[in-house]
Amino acid sequence: MAITYNNLYLDIRQQFLRAGLPDPTLESRELVCCASGKSREELSRDGRLYVPDTVEQQVRRLAQRHLDGEPVAYLIGEWEFYGLPLDISESVLIPRPDTEVLVDRALACIKTLDEPRVLDLCAGSGCIGLAIAKNAPGCHAVLGELDEGALRVCRQNIRRNDLTGRVVSLQLDAREKPPAHLGEFDCIVSNPPYIPDGDIAGLDVSVRDYEPHLALKGGADGLDFYRDITRLWSAALRVGGRLLFEVGIGQADEVLRIMRSVGFGDLEITPDLNGIPRVVEGVLHKEL
CATH class of the missing domain: 1.10.8 (Helicase, Ruva Protein; domain 3)
Structure with a gap:
């Protein structure tokens, strides 16, 4: 009928x-x-x-x-984040509204800079770095990602959002030292894998069976990437520059302590729209 x-x-x-x-x-x-x-x-x-x-x-x-259980974003191959249309594949996490507060905080940090350099580490689809660049016209951004499939999605999204002149994607391992040729950034943002390995099996089927585990698994306590990024990638941040993380539920205080232990100050925790501590950020006060 x-x-x-x-x-x-x-x-x-x-x-x-x-x-x-x-x-x-x-x-x-x-x-x-x-x-x-x-x-x-x-x-x-x-x-x-x-x-x-x-x-x-x-x-x-x-x-x-x-x-x-299959997420709509994977079924249709695209999703929207911070007003930007994005290509999505099963190589990347689906952008979520909770992450938009990380973009808000990064934009607030670079608004007084003429041509800020921003690194989005563990970039996935590139949603964070692209949203920052789109809303900060003088900004130049690098989308750093290890996975080849995710890098393809990054490149597609750079073109889709007409940011080829100001945004590039590079294969970077967040758990290794940054290559010297990258230079220094005014701001590093990261939404790294932060699910404790033992919690993966208990995730909702739409996440556990469809989203890439490479982008989810954060080690035994979920904090491995925070430790490595804070310790290693401060070398790519200028003194006075800012490092901003998205964190999982219950992780904010521990991530704050990790950052403080290696020389970050002016530390702040910002909640998401549901009141859950979601972003931890700090200023690099000394060279490491």
């Missing part, structure tokens, strides 16, 4: 509501848009038109995969 775009969207939304999914309105709309090749505006405009059978079947297949 023929169905309109609007009724198909409402049907899928109702399925997601019954399943208790966190954002049924957004997710159902994105799946219908993806399968039909329509923008959000076109979907709204064409809501009373009938859906071709092949499109309806594709929407329902995508919806079932999502109900089985």
Whole structure:
């Protein structure tokens, strides 16, 4: 039986509501848009038109995969972060709203600088560094990432957001010393892997079975990357420059102590929109 775009969207939304999914309105709309090749505006405009059978079947297949746990961002191959459209693949974590506070803090730190240099370490999709560069017109950013698949996504997103002239991606290992040719940065931001290895098995299926474990596993206590980045990558930060981390629940105080122990001062903890301590930052007060 023929169905309109609007009724198909409402049907899928109702399925997601019954399943208790966190954002049924957004997710159902994105799946219908993806399968039909329509923008959000076109979907709204064409809501009373009938859906071709092949499109309806594709929407329902995508919806079932999502109900089985596969994230919408991987199903449609893109997601939005800080107002930027981003290509997404299973080589990178899906950008989350909690991370936007890290961008907010970094922009506040560099707003008085004419041409700040920013390094986004463990860049994944490049979402953090790209959002900073897009909103700080004089900024030049490096997206540092180890994984080849993630680097491909970074390059795609640099082009997609017209930032080729000010943003580059480089293969960098956050747990090794920075190469000397990188020079010094005014600001280093990082959302590193921070899930304790033993907690991976208990994660939600949408994370555990689909998101890359390389970007999740942070060692026995989840703090390995914070220790290594703070100790090694301070060499790539100018004295007076700022290091900013996203942290997991319950990690902020320990990350603050790690940073203090190697010469960072003016330390701050900033909560996310849910009031959870999410960003730890500090100023490098001495050369290490």
